[in-house]
Amino acid sequence: MCGISGVISLAPLTEVEISSVREMNRLLEHRGPDSEGIFSAEHAMLAMRRLSIVDLAGGKQPLFNEAGDIVIICNGEIYNHNELREVLRTRGHQFSSLSDVETIIHAYEEYGIECLAKLRGMFAFALWDAKKNVLLLARDRMGEKPLYLHRDGAGHLWFSSEIRSLTTVMPKPLRLSPEAFNLFLTFQYVPEPASVLQGLEQLPAAHYMLLKPDDLEALPQPYWDTSxxxxxxxxxxxxxxxxxxxxxxxxxxxxxxxxxxxxxxxxxxxxxxxxxxxxxxxxxxxxxxxxxxxxxxxxxxxxxxxxxxxxxxxxxxxxxxxxxxxxxxxxxxxxxxxxxxxxxxxxxxxxxxxxxxxxxxxxxxxxxxxxWGYGWVRDAMTRNEALLAGTPIKSPWWKRLNGKKVAQKPDFFGVHADLRNGDIWSRKLMPAGERDRLPEHLWLDGASLDLSQPLHLAVSNLLxxxxxxxxxxxxxxxxxxxxxxxxxxxxxxxxxxxxxxxxxxxxxxxxxxxxxxxxxxxxxxxxxxxxxARKKQGFTPPVREWMSGIVKRFLPLVSDGALVRQGLVDANRSRTGLGEFDLPFLYKLVLLECWVRIHIEKQPIAEFTREYA
CATH class of the missing domain: 3.40.50.620 (HUPs)
Incomplete structure (x- = not known):
């Protein structure tokens, strides 16, 4: 496991840009405290921090092929590397280590982009092919390992395992996007492919990109289709x-x-x-x-x-x-x-x-x-199966008493009141100008069932x-x-x-x-x-007690706070307009306020704790 970062550039890299990659890499030390590795070519630079798990002595990255003209850095593990290595050895490939990551290089040499289908594991990697002058970025099928991107409009594409690292090369001040504000307060996370900051992208799971110095606008391409x-x-x-x-x-x-x-x-x-x-x-x-x-x-x-x-x-x-x-x-x-x-x-x-x-x-x-461990997901399957078969869904008796009707169309997230409230309440907090520019059904536009697929795939893929x-x-x-x-x-x-x-x-x-x-x-x-036979609990904490304590401690920060300074919360609302919201929504609001202070405004933790505790 590692942290990776780097850049591909239209023009030859300058000392400033090389220093920028080194700083990005430094900020990933927690992901890889055991060693660091750097590779630099005229138009590309790769950097990584290594957490040594497999082949502790011989697996230091970057790793190269026999000729030294293909180089890789990778965050993750390839679990079937022993099996792959044996197959590749029979085809003439020579290995310099027992590292799982080295098998990716030789699989790429042997199979090209089809090598991705042969990798059983979690990964985000960057591979520089000097012969073809191309950078391959790829991410695992489920999305276990992240890879963030920034195209700066000045002939560079930067990438990193974490946002904190990538923001060092992004324009300042950093801006939380209005879409991210709405989506986070609706879902409690920002669902891909949306990104939390303006100018930030994320390589989607089960996708790759092939980039050249003179073609930095390439789009992600899928390599996995469960249908x-x-x-x-x-x-x-x-x-x-x-x-x-x-x-x-x-x-x-x-x-x-x-x-x-x-x-x-x-x-x-x-x-x-x-x-x-x-x-x-x-x-x-x-x-x-x-x-x-x-x-x-x-x-x-x-x-x-x-x-x-x-x-x-x-x-x-x-x-x-x-x-x-x-x-x-x-x-x-x-x-x-x-x-x-x-x-x-x-x-x-x-x-x-x-x-x-x-x-x-x-x-x-x-x-x-x-x-199918979640009751609400199983309910979605049976409800939507019935609707697609032409069977109307009856409202529970308590909803009928209130005159509420169940929507008679396939849906997944839209039936949940807490999500609908999150969307409505987040918009209430926003200044009128930002609210008016936000698409009306943003949260559902990107989170609806794709019914061109079988229902079980539509539900699983969306979840x-x-x-x-x-x-x-x-x-x-x-x-x-x-x-x-x-x-x-x-x-x-x-x-x-x-x-x-x-x-x-x-x-x-x-x-x-x-x-x-x-x-x-x-x-x-x-x-x-x-x-x-045991019912699901997992690591289930005393939720209300924790949320209440955190909201009580940190809610005052919202008043004329970082979200107001970002232009995403109306100043008057921040002072007097929070009483109508429930505890889970206030917890999300407090979390986002604190997150912006720490990651966008760069408020030190020590100062944060001392001032607001």
Whole structure:
């Protein structure tokens, strides 16, 4: 795992531009504290910070092919690198290391851009091909690893793993876009492809770009399409069990100690159980608990399972006072705003893992998203199936009493009142001029079902490119990398996603089955029955208590604050017009205010904490 950055330029690079890339790289040190690497050509420069996980001595980047005319820097892990290496060796390729990243270079030489389809892993990489004078930028299928871009209009395209690094070369003052303001206060994150800052782009997941010094306007191109995958659906349980077992074996393999974030629920429990089976006595579990042990505290379940699996176990307790006091620190680590209260759990468990000497942390993230674990997503499937079949949807009796009707058209996000309110309330806060320029249905225009696809694909793809990618995966990346920890996600393994989707394309309708049916059945012989029957909680904190404390402490900052200075909140509203909003909306507003102060106005954390605590 690493942080990468660089530039491709129309004109030969100047000393100023080379220094700018070095500064971008310096700001990624937390992503890669073990070493740094620089490559510079006349029109391109690549820089990286390395977190050593595989081939600790020989895997330093940049890495080159045999001739030295193809060079790569990569953030991520290629889990099938051993298999790829053997195939490529039989075709005459010579390797200088056992690094997983080096296999990308030789796969590119052998297959060209088709090499991307052969990579089983998470990645964002930059590859410079000196023979063709071309820069290849690429991002993994699910979007686990980020890659941000900035075209400066002066003959440069800059890129980096994090926004904080890329903003050093962006025009000042930095501006939060009105679209991002509206979308964040609606969703609690800014869904791709929208970007949080004006002038900022993000390479979409499962896309690549081919850039030349004299062609910097190239657009991202997709390399993955789940509508074209197929898999025999007659025995889905056996297929899923086999892939999951192999995914946990591959992701549990590293040249450093490996841990698992264990909440006590199905997803993290199965990851722990399968991985421990391949690495007996080596895995260690970390879990989060909450002061006073509320009903959402699953430490007891996690400790019992860890003992049954014979793995080490560490628990960390969070209390409300610490959460409130550390809120500015959390915002500093979160270089894109995400209003998910679970951030504290991710951040704390990653910190504990690193401090205990475990720089790799497995997680069950993705199980709910991919295996129909959310009730509201399953409801969307059945509701939209009925509507597409011509069956009207009846309103619940309490809505009929109030004269409210259910919309009789396919929808996913639009049925949720909290999202509709977020859109309405964010617009109320804005000055009239900015509000009037904002498209009326912005939040739904980019987050609607694509019904040219089968419904299960339309729902999964929309959920993945919004909630999963822009909330969950972005949060996982920032919170783990803040502590120089590599997070790995077996339940989003690309082969698992491909083959289970292929079974759904060929007739599997597992959303009609009981909760997480495919996962539960696949792991029935691996986990105790009580774990499989347990309702979802995960790292679920005392939400209202934390939100209330944070809002009470930091809401005064909104009055004539950074969002007012950005021209996105009306000054009068900021002083007297916040009483009509509910707690979750105020939490998002406070978070965004603090985020702008820290990441746009560059207010130091020490000053922030001292002045406003």
């Amino acid at each position: 074209n995958v197929h898999e025999d659906s007659r025995d889905p349980v056996a297929v899923t069990e086999d892939i999951l077992d192999n995914a946990c074996r591959l992701m549990g393999t590293a040249d450093v100690p490996v841990a698992v974030a264990l909440s006590g629920g199905i997803d993290s429990s199965l990851v722990a159980a399968l991985t421990a089976r391949h690495f007996p006595g080596q895995l260690h579990a970390f879990t989060i608990g909450y002061k006073g042990r509320p009903d959402t505290d699953e430490r007891g379940f996690a400790a019992t399972l860890a003992k049954e699996l014979g793995i080490g176990f560490t628990e960390v307790e969070l209390d409300t006072g610490t959460v409130i006091d550390s809120f500015p620190e959390l915002m500093s680590a979160m270089d894109t705003p995400i209003g998910d209260i679970a951030a504290f759990g991710y951040y704390t468990v990653a910190k504990a893992s690193r401090e205990a000497g475990y720089p790799v942390l497995l997680s069950g993230l993705g199980g709910d998203e991919f295996f 993945n490119r919004t909630w999963l990618r822009s909330n969950c995966l972005a949060l996982m990346d920032r919170m783990t990398m803040a502590h120089s920890v590599e997070g790995r996600l077996p339940l989003l393994d690309s082969e698992l996603v491909d083959r289970v989707t292929g079974m759904r394309n060929d007739g599997l309708t597992d959303w009609h089955k009981p909760h997480k049916w495919l996962l539960v059945e696949a792991l029935r012989d691996v986990l105790p029955a009580d774990v499989l």
